[in-house]
Amino acid sequence: MTQNGNREITYLEAVREGLILEMRQDPEVFLLGEDIGIYGGAFGVTRGMLEEFGPERIRDTPISEAAIAGAATGAALMGMRPIMEIMFMDFLTISMNQLVNQAAKIRFMFGGKASIPMVVRAPAGSGTGAAAQHSQSLEAWFIHTPGIKVVAPATAADAKGLLISAIRDNNPVIFMEHKLLYRTKGDVAEELYAIPLGKADVKREGSDLTIVAYSIMVPRALEAAEQLAEEGINIEVVDLRTLKPLDEKTIIRSVSKTGRVLIAHEAPRTGGFGGELAAVIAGSEAFDYLDAPIRRLAGRDIPIPYNRTLERSTVPQVEDIVAAARTLAQEGR
């Protein structure tokens, strides 16, 4: 126990706790997905939930990702709050018509008279040796789709609070859970609480340089910041938490203060969300404060390799952030 009834639990446990607490108080919330019942899901997030909520609310489905997304959309139309778990984010490709042409657009096509309050829980990212079709970070596809919100928490406490808001939201929300974060621990309050969507969080204050990050890049940026603090470089880390809608204000305020910005994400660079972030900054009043070009660190434009050395080297690691931030801190001086 730490202060105010907080305990240290893992990110995975925090997601589970969020699911359980919201399901206890809202009977319209239910889960569907592959092997989420007795098996507890591919990563064990829903372990034990079948026992409490039964097979009607913890629904094991046939292996049909299109049907999972489409049936969730239908149930959401009826006023339920489905939470679909996709086994790996990569398999959302099979759900795409239902998500992009349907869930995202039904409200629009129905003249605002219908809503789709559903959550898509998607384990994402590389680092587990799972290769090219089980390691992708596909957030850019969804950010690019009007009508879908995208959340990518980096800490246990944020995961729980943002999940609650995602479930209560009246729109389809993609909820990205990075596989490497599942085992990370953090202080989490025991009670039910919601963290609003669309609000970034300054995870570390600094004056020399801003790192804008989300998901797995947040702990990596924080570690890099620790290392660079020893060299006298004082870094601010902005955790976006919600990618869409984007909290532009917090980013602009931070960059205006530090005058330098490094954007970091795991997804491939070309067409990645980093480009959008750079454009937002460049088009804002923060531009006048920039002392150096906006820099981006992102995954390379290759599928995630199975080979562990290459896999690691394909996406930004702590040492890459350290090197890029160190260089950027000197630029334009």
Place this chain on the structure above:
Amino acid sequence: MPYLLTEEVYQVVNHDGKVVGQAPDLPGEDLIGLYRWMVLGREFSDRMLALQRQGRTGTFAPLRGQEASIGIAAPLQQEDWLMGSYREILAYFVKGVPLLSIMEDYSGYISANYPAEVRCLPMQIVLATQILHGVGLAMAMKYDGKPSVAVTVCGDGASSEGDFNEALNFAGVYKAPAIIVVQNNGWAISTPRHKQSATERIAHRGPGFGVPAYLVDGNDVLAVYKVMAECAARARAGNGPSLVEMITYRMGPHTTADDPRKYRPDEELEIWQQRDPLARYRRFLLDADMMTDVEDEQLHEDVVAEIQAAVEAMESLPPPDLNQHFDCIFAEPTPQLEQQRTEMLAEIGYAKS
């Protein structure tokens, strides 16, 4: 001959090792050859499991209990194509993929030894996808006027995907020379077959798409062989696709990352151990005086030695050439990729050759 569209599961040798059907017309050495492949499958699978446990190879999907799947590949010809999922390794061996190539896959190598002429697409991980590829291949072969067959294999779980059902429909509409095989092993990770589909038999989907379907004992290698040979002959003669449901059982875990005791009753496993495809076929060969215990022992020793040689070859390979991956993205690398290649190789301390 095999029963088309009936409830009866086609068998040549029943669960007790009794001959109940006509064995395929094969010379004795070929019958022993089938047995040798089955032994190799079991020993290889067990060895890979052990290697994974020792941290010497990656996540592996054991095939124990499904060794009769060699009957899928054995009647095929060199020109035919085979596309399976991660559990069809053995059929790949039979089609001509070397042991070493498969082991290289599991250790992150791009195998230099994977022979294109064996006509196997890499094992598919995204469920049911390969079935559409198979139908497309079959359509292309038909267009080219080639008397070849494209065989695709997936699991019972994969049959729930849209891809599976759309593939059947395409195969039927275009009368493609395709054989779509479902290895119904009772489980899809923790999901039992009856939760996958409300139909009693996956084979019933065939008639719904105008595709003749077969139901075969997937633990009876001779029955599988005969059904596959018949389907292949029909396809070669221009009479179109077939669906084959093999009733079998996954005796081991889903993969090395799974513990089936969490969701599967022991009694079920015990029942299926009685129906072990390898033990059954061995009984058949011994009873028919085609093999002696001593010969069987020798055969096992040879197989184990063959696998050991592959493991040693695998473990003495130089580290993989990290440069290769960049060549595998586009037909010719883009300038951006060339730049990223240079950056990446510099970072991991690997000189571009």
